[in-house]
Amino acid sequence: MSSTDIVQKLVRKDIRQMSAYQSASREQTISSGCWLNANEAGGNESLTVLLEHLNRYPDFQPQQVVENYARYAGVKPANVLVSRGADEGIELLIRSFCQAQHDSILICPPTYGMYRVSATAQGVNTISVPLTQEYQLDVESISTYKGQCKVIFVCAPNNPTGTKIKQQDIFTLLEVFKEDALVVVDEAYIEFCSAQTMAPFIAQHPNLVILRTLSKAFALAGLRCGFTLAHNNVLAMMKKIIAPYPLSQPVATLAANALTPANIAIMHTRVTDILARKQRTLALLKNQPWIEHILPSATNFVLFKTKKAKSLFDFLNRKGILIRNQSSQPTLDNCLRVSIGNEDEMKKFYCAVEEFNQVNLNQVSLLGSNKQ
Ligand SMILES: *Cc1c(COP(=O)(O)O)cnc(C)c1O
Numbered sequence: 001m002s003s004t005d006i007v008q009k010l011v012r013k014d015i016r017q018m019s020a021y022q023s024a025s026r027e028q029t030i031s032s033g034c035w036l037n038a039n040e041a042g043g044n045e046s047l048t049v050l051l052e053h054l055n056r057y058p059d060f061q062p063q064q065v066v067e068n069y070a071r072y073a074g075v076k077p078a079n080v081l082v083s084r085g086a087d088e089g090i091e092l093l094i095r096s097f098c099q100a101q102h103d104s105i106l107i108c109p110p111t112y113g114m115y116r117v118s119a120t121a122q123g124v125n126t127i128s129v130p131l132t133q134e135y136q137l138d139v140e141s142i143s144t145y146k147g148q149c150k151v152i153f154v155c156a157p158n159n160p161t162g163t164k165i166k167q168q169d170i171f172t173l174l175e176v177f178k179e180d181a182l183v184v185v186d187e188a189y190i191e192f193c194s195a196q197t198m199a200p201f202i203a204q205h206p207n208l209v210i211l212r213t214l215s216k217a218f219a220l221a222g223l224r225c226g227f228t229l230a231h232n233n234v235l236a237m238m239k240k241i242i243a244p245y246p247l248s249q250p251v252a253t254l255a256a257n258a259l260t261p262a263n264i265a266i267m268h269t270r271v272t273d274i275l276a277r278k279q280r281t282l283a284l285l286k287n288q289p290w291i292e293h294i295l296p297s298a299t300n301f302v303l304f305k306t307k308k309a310k311s312l313f314d315f316l317n318r319k320g321i322l323i324r325n326q327s328s329q330p331t332l333d334n335c336l337r338v339s340i341g342n343e344d345e346m347k348k349f350y351c352a353v354e355e356f357n358q359v360n361l362n363q364v365s366l367l368g369s370n371k372q
Pocket of ligand 1: 084085087088112155159186212214224225226
């Protein structure tokens with residue numbers, strides 16, 4: 001029996017059928033280039049850490065990280081769980097609250113892909129209730145699933161659209177599902193629109209769960225550190241199944257350091273700079289002859305629609321500038337997503353866009369001369 005055959009014979013049927021999450025780095029594996037495809041921040045100061053006590057197991061929940069994050073988020077340390085990225089928070093919520101082959105989660109596409117991937121990997125069903133045409137929650141349709149789903153994922157602001165979700169709708173869901181489901185608000189991009197956070201409300205809503213990360217505004221995607229904010233009874237269930245030492249000691253040391261007041265101030269400056277570059281990017285895109293629609297962005301990325309999606313994507317790709325084609329997502333036909341990188345990266349992007357127009361112009365005039 002070949003290794004393919006034995007694996008195909010033994011693997012869980014649902015895993016055989018599922019497709020793996022298409023992360024930006026799995027899709028495009030060239031190592032040099034201008035990475036504007038994964039909503040990372042462009043560059044961080046090099047951090048160093050003293051590697052000591054590596055003979056010992058690290059803390060189950062590193063106290064300094066928990067305390068610093070609680071202070072930053074304005075919640076109590078008892079309401080903070082640290083994990084290997086927000087992605088692990090998603091997985092732990094599904095594993096601890098949804099039973100395989102029995103329970104369902106609910107998502108509102110187009111949205112972040114990991115909710116469905118984690119559910120499927122756990123044998124949990126995914127109910128999809130698409131966002132409205134205005135990219136808002138379809139509260140009425142979602143409410144019809146009362147009693148049929150245990151965890152509702154709301155990405156706010158939403159990835160990949162970049163749009164805000166009305167807080168009032170989240171409050172309505174919390175109320176409608178107060179005895180039936182957890183409402184998980186994924187705030188991976190909250191630093192780019194901080195007034196939208198639901199963090200002040202976890203004390204009043206036992207079914208409210210918030211996901212946070214150091215991967216975006218904190219520019220530490222490589223660290224793999226994320227947070228779940230919730231009532232301590234929710235976190236207690238997640239702690240039953242989390243790995244005994246989810247964060248390595250160097251990661252914990254670096255994360256605690258990233259969350260000191262001085263480094264939080266640096267993060268705020270980075271956010272201000274990114275938002276300014278986003279305005280310039282929006283202005284540039286608005287003036288393009290091929291632009292059809294640009295979604296209002298509350299994040300560090302911009303989603304835009306263009307008939308030239310494929311040719312622009314390919315052109316940029318050949319120039320070593322990687323953005324993301326979202327055309328395979330429902331309702332996002334011909335939509336591209338560009339992350340707002342650092343000054344240098346954005347200049348490269350602007351120049352390449354101008355070049356793309358030039359090449360197109362030349363092709364149009366060539367076509368014209370052929371006809372004669
Ligand atoms: C990037 C992202 C995450 C993952 O965060 P990690 O902490 O890097 O695992 C979660 N949710 C959304 C919406 C994201 O865009």
